[in-house]
Amino acid sequence: MKTIENQVYAFSKDNEPCETVQPGEVLKFKTLDCFSNKITGEDITMNDLDYGYDVANPAAGPVFIEGAEAGDVLVVDIYDIQVADEGTVATDDHCGPLFETTGYRTKKIKISDGMADFNGVKFPIDPMIGVIGTAPDGEDVIDGYVGSHGGNMDNKLITKGVRLYFPVRVPGALLQMGDVHAAMGDAELCGTGIEIPAEITVKVSLVKGFELNWPVLETRDSWYVNASAQEYNEALVNASKEMQRLLMGVTGWDPVETYMYMSIQSDVEINQGCKPCEVQLSLRLGTPKLPQFPPLVPQP
Incomplete structure (x- = not known):
């Protein structure tokens, strides 16, 4: 099984593939959290980061899938998502319905035996992939953004045991993924789930010549x-x-x-x-x- 550790910060047809694989191969993607693992304690907030192109939402990849051509569909089966033992929730002054009263704040969340602990309230984690997709055939799309190629969909149902289908728009598809959350509510109200480094195990396959406009x-x-x-x-x-x-x-x-x-x-x-x-x-x-x-x- 090949392990993908290279990190990129945009979906781009010009990204150099870090690995080439055949349809049917199983891969492991090692991902950083959405802050590039730079928030190491609660004394550091998003305001302390240069939260730009080379920090936000890194994705492991991209991977070139042999035989993938524009007009095909890339199929990704999510086999497993293993997360670290501590995640991060953070707020800023411009995100979510309560942004005017929030400001910058960071909270670290411990993970143990499949449970998250928030101020003594424990609940089961349900790891999901926030950023996943293929390269667009037009302009680059920063990993923190979303589009018809996939990207930062932040769909909490993208978890272990599901299958995803992506439009292929460039040769090799150029699959990449990251921004794992140990848990997240629909809408991601304050802009972050429990952001956490992870290892994602997937299988890649192809469907030839099928029109797909959105993931x-x-x-x-x-x-x-x-x-x-x-x-x-x-x-x-x-x-x-x-x-x-x-x-x-x-x-x-x-x-x-x-x-x-x-x-x-x-x-x-x-x-x-x-x-x-x-x-x-x-x-x-x-x-x-x-x-x-x-x-x-x-x-x-």
């Missing part, structure tokens, strides 16, 4: 389209159009029937919505699996 997540029971935009309504339109298109492709229903079905069976959930932070709003639109029809995305 798709498959869980045991449901399909989710992940979409984003500066404003909620635009993000919702992006996700709805893609889910409608994928459902029509397997059911044969017309657009209105498909839209009706989505209205009675699909759920909209906010991944990250910590405005006025400049990062786009990220959401997921989920639909239960339809066992009488083929999968929404072909299987590798």
Whole structure:
């Protein structure tokens, strides 16, 4: 199994691959926390960091997948996420609905036997990957931002046992990932979960020649389209159009029937919505699996 330790700070078609692998290989990505492990104690806050291009949200990679071409789909199976024994939660003066009263503050969270301890309140961790995706074919996208390539989706369902599908837009796909959280609530209100270094074990596969416009997540029971935009309504339109298109492709229903079905069976959930932070709003639109029809995305 190959181990990926190189860190990059943007999704870019110009990033030099740190490793080349074949479809079907299992890989281990060693990741830093979203602060590049620079917040070592509660006396250090985000205000003390030069929280720019070379600090925020590092991602391990990128990995070149042999045979991946523009128009394909990269499939990533999340086998395991192992986290460190201490994570960090931090606030700043421009993120989340209560930003005006928050300021800069850091809290360290101990992790032991799968439990986090917040002021004596213990709860089970559920490690998830905040940043994961492929390279865009246009301008670079900083790791802290989100888009149709993936990136900083901050979807708390991206955890052990799920499968992700990404559009391939450049040769080799250039997969990278990082920004693991030991736990995070939907919307990530103050802008951070329990940020933590981690080791992620995944398998990579390909689906050749299938149109995918936004990343798709498959869980045991449901399909989710992940979409984003500066404003909620635009993000919702992006996700709805893609889910409608994928459902029509397997059911044969017309657009209105498909839209009706989505209205009675699909759920909209906010991944990250910590405005006025400049990062786009990220959401997921989920639909239960339809066992009488083929999968929404072909299987590798």
